[in-house]
Amino acid sequence: MTGIFFCTVKLLRKDLIIEARRAELTAISLMSVIGLSIILSYGVWLAGISQSQKIELAPALSLSVLFIAALSVISKFSEYDEKSGALDGLLVANVSSDALYLARVAAIFLLTFIAAFASGLVLPALLGLTPSLLLSWNGALVFCGVSLGLASLGATLAPIAVRARAGAIFLLTLMLPLAIPLFFASCEVLSGNPSTRDFWWTLLAALDAVYLAAGLWLHPHVVR
Amino acid sequence: MSASAPPIQQLSVVDVAVSVAGHELFSNISLSLNSGRVLALHGGNGVGKTTLLRVLAGLHRDYTGTFVYSPGVTVGFASGSVSMLYEDLSLNENVALISNKSFTPLLLSPELCARPIKNFSNGERALAAFERMWVMRPTVILMDEITAPLDQKRRTELFEAVKTHAKLGGSAIFVSHEELPADLATERLVLTAAGLSGIELGGSLA
Numbered sequence: 001m002t003g004i005f006f007c008t009v010k011l012l013r014k015d016l017i018i019e020a021r022r023a024e025l026t027a028i029s030l031m032s033v034i035g036l037s038i039i040l041s042y043g044v045w046l047a048g049i050s051q052s053q054k055i056e057l058a059p060a061l062s063l064s065v066l067f068i069a070a071l072s073v074i075s076k077f078s079e080y081d082e083k084s085g086a087l088d089g090l091l092v093a094n095v096s097s098d099a100l101y102l103a104r105v106a107a108i109f110l111l112t113f114i115a116a117f118a119s120g121l122v123l124p125a126l127l128g129l130t131p132s133l134l135l136s137w138n139g140a141l142v143f144c145g146v147s148l149g150l151a152s153l154g155a156t157l158a159p160i161a162v163r164a165r166a167g168a169i170f171l172l173t174l175m176l177p178l179a180i181p182l183f184f185a186s187c188e189v190l191s192g193n194p195s196t197r198d199f200w201w202t203l204l205a206a207l208d209a210v211y212l213a214a215g216l217w218l219h220p221h222v223v224r
Numbered sequence: 225m226s227a228s229a230p231p232i233q234q235l236s237v238v239d240v241a242v243s244v245a246g247h248e249l250f251s252n253i254s255l256s257l258n259s260g261r262v263l264a265l266h267g268g269n270g271v272g273k274t275t276l277l278r279v280l281a282g283l284h285r286d287y288t289g290t291f292v293y294s295p296g297v298t299v300g301f302a303s304g305s306v307s308m309l310y311e312d313l314s315l316n317e318n319v320a321l322i323s324n325k326s327f328t329p330l331l332l333s334p335e336l337c338a339r340p341i342k343n344f345s346n347g348e349r350a351l352a353a354f355e356r357m358w359v360m361r362p363t364v365i366l367m368d369e370i371t372a373p374l375d376q377k378r379r380t381e382l383f384e385a386v387k388t389h390a391k392l393g394g395s396a397i398f399v400s401h402e403e404l405p406a407d408l409a410t411e412r413l414v415l416t417a418a419g420l421s422g423i424e425l426g427g428s429l430a
Contacts, residue, residue, distance in 0.1 A: 014321055018312045021340075086318075089308030089353075092281050092301045093322035093360055224285055 011103030041126035059190035069115035074154030101219040108151035116143035152211035231258035240289035252419035267415035300362030
């Protein structure tokens, strides 16, 4: 167990060093967040939506932005592994598949969470709302939950999609049905009926646990 | 591993066949690899030499037949065309991902090992791939066109390293289009769609 932990930390550090040198994924996800936030805010402004409706709508818009940002990060990570053949190099050196998976989940989670934080700042500002709406403890926990779920799904499914023809569309097709429950659960936690909030919290946590466990089980088969 | 030990079977391959998109690439591949042996695997372009090595390295799972490494035998794989290294990391950083031991390069200079792989020439990349495989000290080493981009000096150094490895009881398979030195290869195999045909060279390693 200690071995897997240290190996995971080493592999996560590798992903972060590469990202620090390339600065590609952070830029892509932040540009996605800013671009989509501008487009969505313009749509909201055109529709003449009232301030109270905007408050209700903001979490769903912010989570949509987050989903797109996460997708771009996920597919780029796998493309990079595939292009250099480096993943094969790690596999042939018998690096733990669990560590590979957990490190990738952690890396996607961190970058997605940065995007979530950015969307929590940019979107409310463009909608004329206070950023505290999405940057509360409650909001931060929900974004953590969504980011973890998306990272678990992405780390499992992206290695399949990257080898397929039209990989980006394939990844979207694979992820969408599984990500939608995450999306609804998190929207309901943030802006739904307070009396059902506990149920949606439980569902969000359960989805995270199932996706993470399923990923751990599937990943060795997927990368081989 | 010692020089005086009798040959021990390290790898046994029985009836391995690979098909790609419904087309049979090769079939009836059977061979055994003993300690101290260095096989030179030749064959035309596209006959599946690289695929066979990837099968034996555990990187290509779509095959029929069986291959077994003896207990305690470890395998390493290095390619001259795909370095299998993270290009934005240095060789030192790549090695640190797979080994906790301190890394002393065999063929590359320590200064070069600290630079990102993306700045390497093709020959340096091939050597980096070899170095990374070598650090794990595998029993069986599989090399795919590793010498093609190397100059004569580096090639000789690499051959010497493999020769020492074989003398110490390891074994190797070289995929190459060029002839290996007479004192290195103990057997020469030619891969065709129908299988392997071989010539015992009786090298002077043992």
